[in-house]
Amino acid sequence: MAVDFQLAPKRKRAAGERCCEPVVYPDVQRDEAARMAEVAKALGDPIRLALVDVLRKHAGKVCVCELVPLFDVSQPTLSHHLKKLRDAGVVDSERRGLWAYYYVIPHALQELSAWLT
Amino acid sequence: MAVDFQLAPKRKRAAGERCCEPVVYPDVQRDEAARMAEVAKALGDPIRLALVDVLRKHAGKVCVCELVPLFDVSQPTLSHHLKKLRDAGVVDSERRGLWAYYYVIPHALQELSAWLT
DNA sequence: GCTGGAAATCGACAGCCATCGATATACATA
DNA sequence: TATGTATATCGATGGCTGTCGATTTCCAGC
Numbered sequence: 001m002a003v004d005f006q007l008a009p010k011r012k013r014a015a016g017e018r019c020c021e022p023v024v025y026p027d028v029q030r031d032e033a034a035r036m037a038e039v040a041k042a043l044g045d046p047i048r049l050a051l052v053d054v055l056r057k058h059a060g061k062v063c064v065c066e067l068v069p070l071f072d073v074s075q076p077t078l079s080h081h082l083k084k085l086r087d088a089g090v091v092d093s094e095r096r097g098l099w100a101y102y103y104v105i106p107h108a109l110q111e112l113s114a115w116l117t
Numbered sequence: 118m119a120v121d122f123q124l125a126p127k128r129k130r131a132a133g134e135r136c137c138e139p140v141v142y143p144d145v146q147r148d149e150a151a152r153m154a155e156v157a158k159a160l161g162d163p164i165r166l167a168l169v170d171v172l173r174k175h176a177g178k179v180c181v182c183e184l185v186p187l188f189d190v191s192q193p194t195l196s197h198h199l200k201k202l203r204d205a206g207v208v209d210s211e212r213r214g215l216w217a218y219y220y221v222i223p224h225a226l227q228e229l230s231a232w233l234t
Numbered sequence: 235g236c237t238g239g240a241a242a243t244c245g246a247c248a249g250c251c252a253t254c255g256a257t258a259t260a261c262a263t264a
Numbered sequence: 265t266a267t268g269t270a271t272a273t274c275g276a277t278g279g280c281t282g283t284c285g286a287t288t289t290c291c292a293g294c
Contacts, residue, residue: 033166036160037163038161040161041157042161043153043154044154044158044159045154045281046150046154048154050146050147050150068240068241073283073284074283074285075240076242076243079241080242081282082241082242083243084281095241097240098240113230113234162252185270185271190253191255193253193255196273197253197272197273198252214261215269
């Protein structure tokens with residue numbers, strides 16, 4: 001995760017000089033921005049975005065063995081992408097025997113979605 | 118940009134066997150994923166996400182000199198983030214004299230927003 | 235036990251990213 | 265022309281990312 005930003009004091013400006021209407025600090029709090037940016041970052045790869053798309057369209061849980069052949073990357077690489085999505089809190093997984101099933105965590109995308117709307 | 122993903126046959130074919138036409142992801146979907154991932158990646162940094170938040174809340178155009186003091190990063194770093202957002206097609210800028218004004222491109226976030234909904 | 239398959243992890247590598255200070259560019263004003 | 269200011273670009277740096285092949289872990293079935 002990138003370095004967190006902070007509020008800094010406004011710089012002084014010559015009296016009466018004005019380039020535009022004053023701005024106020026973003027409504028989004030820092031931790032909100034950090035959370036949403038984390039989710040956005042997880043979606044910021046075409047493979048991961050398509051993975052989430054597949055998982056969302058399957059209301060249930062999808063076996064990794066069904067996901068791997070859909071993409072032109074190796075199994076370890078896909079596993080890496082799934083881990084990124086898990087670390088970002090977008091998906092979760094469940095093991096049944098040899099197989100692992102992934103699914104989108106309900107409401108994981110809700111905050112970002114609401115902000116974008 | 119990361120390596121573009123491809124779609125492969127859904128099932129591994131046995132040697133020489135020909136069971137069916139491979140299932141192919143529509144190209145539209147791949148392009149969509151690439152475009153949306155690019156936008157998501159641009160939003161995948163807390164500073165850039167907060168920048169977009171500020172610009173969106175101000176329906177007009179905001180001077181860079183108002184943005185810089187809001188964040189605890191140097192002016193070159195903020196300029197770099199603004200350039201990232203510009204390259205991703207999220208914002209655009211306009212120069213008036215010494216000052217540069219940034220604004221969110223209308224509907225730039227629409228596709229991603231609709232997909233997330 | 236042993237063998238085989240599914241998935242995760244490891245180790246390495248090239249490329250990208252966020253950040254800074256220094257510098258360049260462009261414009262305004264004296 | 266000379267000076268100052270706003271913004272962009274440059275160059276360097278440490279850290280992160282996506283990718284792979286090889287390996288490991290875990291489980292099922294023999």
